[in-house]
Amino acid sequence: MNYLQRQSLQVCPHPAALDGKITLPGSKSITNRALLLAGLASGDSLLSGALSSDDTKYMAAALRQLGVDVEQTSATEFSVKGNGRLTSSDEPLFLGNAGTATRFLTAAALLIDGETVVDGDEHMRERPISGLTNTLRDIGVSVSDTNGCPPVKVTSNGHFPAQKVLVDGSLSSQYISAILMAAACNDQPVEVEVIDPNMDARGYIDITLAVMRAFGAQVEETAAGKWQVSNTGYQAQTYQVEPDASAATYLWAAERLTKGRIDLGVNPETLTQPDAKAYAVMQQFPDMPAEVNGSQMQDAIPTLAVLAAFNNTPVTFTQIANLRVKECDRIHALATELNKIKPGLASEEHSSLTVHASPDLVGQNLPTEIHTYADHRIAMSFALAGLMIDGITILDPGCVAKTYPAYWQDLTGLGVELV
Ligand SMILES: O=C(O)C1=C[C@@H](OP(=O)(O)O)[C@@H](O)[C@H](O)C1
Numbered sequence: 540m541n542y543l544q545r546q547s548l549q550v551c552p553h554p555a556a557l558d559g560k561i562t563l564p565g566s567k568s569i570t571n572r573a574l575l576l577a578g579l580a581s582g583d584s585l586l587s588g589a590l591s592s593d594d595t596k597y598m599a600a601a602l603r604q605l606g607v608d609v610e611q612t613s614a615t616e617f618s619v620k621g622n623g624r625l626t627s628s629d630e631p632l633f634l635g636n637a638g639t640a641t642r643f644l645t646a647a648a649l650l651i652d653g654e655t656v657v658d659g660d661e662h663m664r665e666r667p668i669s670g671l672t673n674t675l676r677d678i679g680v681s682v683s684d685t686n687g688c689p690p691v692k693v694t695s696n697g698h699f700p701a702q703k704v705l706v707d708g709s710l711s712s713q714y715i716s717a718i719l720m721a722a723a724c725n726d727q728p729v730e731v732e733v734i735d736p737n738m739d740a741r742g743y744i745d746i747t748l749a750v751m752r753a754f755g756a757q758v759e760e761t762a763a764g765k766w767q768v769s770n771t772g773y774q775a776q777t778y779q780v781e782p783d784a785s786a787a788t789y790l791w792a793a794e795r796l797t798k799g800r801i802d803l804g805v806n807p808e809t810l811t812q813p814d815a816k817a818y819a820v821m822q823q824f825p826d827m828p829a830e831v832n833g834s835q836m837q838d839a840i841p842t843l844a845v846l847a848a849f850n851n852t853p854v855t856f857t858q859i860a861n862l863r864v865k866e867c868d869r870i871h872a873l874a875t876e877l878n879k880i881k882p883g884l885a886s887e888e889h890s891s892l893t894v895h896a897s898p899d900l901v902g903q904n905l906p907t908e909i910h911t912y913a914d915h916r917i918a919m920s921f922a923l924a925g926l927m928i929d930g931i932t933i934l935d936p937g938c939v940a941k942t943y944p945a946y947w948q949d950l951t952g953l954g955v956e957l958v
């Protein structure tokens with residue numbers, strides 16, 4: 540059954556314990572960093588445990604356009620043959636709605652001699668990139684964006700033009716990651732500093748630094764939010780990608796909701812991605828705390844919010860304003876769809892979301908069509924509500940292909956019925 544092509548899927552309730560074993564997809568964040576750095580390196584890299592999904596396919600295709608020989612050699616492996624530089628493409632790079640690929644390649648375009656156009660689908664064209672394009676402009680790069688969003692055009696002579704860069708990462712940490720990764724290919728060391736060192740999603744910067752170092756870069760954090768990036772370039776590697784922590788959150792939540800045991804083959808404490816922090820919060824279910832600061836585990840908030848609908852007491856997720864500029868306005872989408880299930884179930888503020896817990900929802904018949912806003916995380920998280928409530932239908936279930944194409948199959952493998 541190809542669930543990705545269905546217009547809708549109804550999730551049949553499965554209040555009994557979900558038990559089984561799932562092999563998680565590889566981390567999107569790490570796969571797209573490793574693909575880029577392998578592409579910037581000279582020599583043959585092999586990435587294993589990698590994610591094969593829309594986001595990584597767009598990154599791989601763009602790198603091919605830029606002269607890198609990238610081949611997906613199995614469901615979880617990419618072979619990447621780089622020649623130490625990217626070459627200009629006559630055609631725009633089309634990156635769908637992959638924020639990582641779009642932001643990382645916009646900064647990498649500095650290393651390309653010529654003109655590079657970075658574009659995405661209609662959703663990506665509404666996601667801000669001006670924090671990054673303004674930074675590039677400040678260091679003398681000729682760059683244009685479209686009302687602060689893609690398409691972006693970068694014209695460069697192939698050299699990173701500055702030794703000091705100040706980045707505003709307040710709307711997306713990906714801008715900072717993008718600059719850091721490109722900086723190692725300068726012919727001089729570069730100092731990268733963020734305007735606010737108490738940034739959201741700091742854990743993604745740590746992932747960037749880890750993958751950079753794995754590919755031979757030398758980066759030192761000289762003060763909070765300030766890094767000295769040496770001009771090492773990158774070396775080809777055999778590299779193992781860790782499983783995706785954000786994908787794991789759906790299964791951790793399914794386990795808590797159904798009091799089951801799903802073997803994901805990985806200890807949450809060993810995962811380096813920010814969303815692994817959500818595991819500890821979920822372990823407190825059905826008594827999750829009244830306030831959860833979401834700034835350092837942003838992609839896990841849809842999962843936690845749907846779980847919170849079944850908590851014993853209300854939960855407010857704070858410091859999550861950036862959720863408004865993800866694949867959709869996730870605060871609004873979560874509030875709207877939770878309220879469709881039961882009016883008053885959620886309320887939103889600019890940078891927070893309160894889920895007014897209602898454990899009595901379990902076992903009720905509440906026919907509800909969940910609009911998913913082309914957002915994989917809205918689809919995957921609301922499927923969890925379908926395990927507990929009769930009548931939950933997920934519209935456009937194919938949107939999960941962005942990061943977890945096997946999601947529906949994996950649920951059915953655990954015994955969940957989808958109609
Ligand atoms: O760097 C990354 O891999 C990511 C950073 C986060 O985005 P922002 O930096 O835009 O908050 C996160 O939401 C996204 O899924 C992946």
Ligand SMILES: C=C(OP(=O)(O)O)C(=O)O
Binds near residue numbers: 637639
């Ligand atoms: C925000 C996300 O993705 P992107 O990499 O497109 O920013 C996400 O996967 O939740």
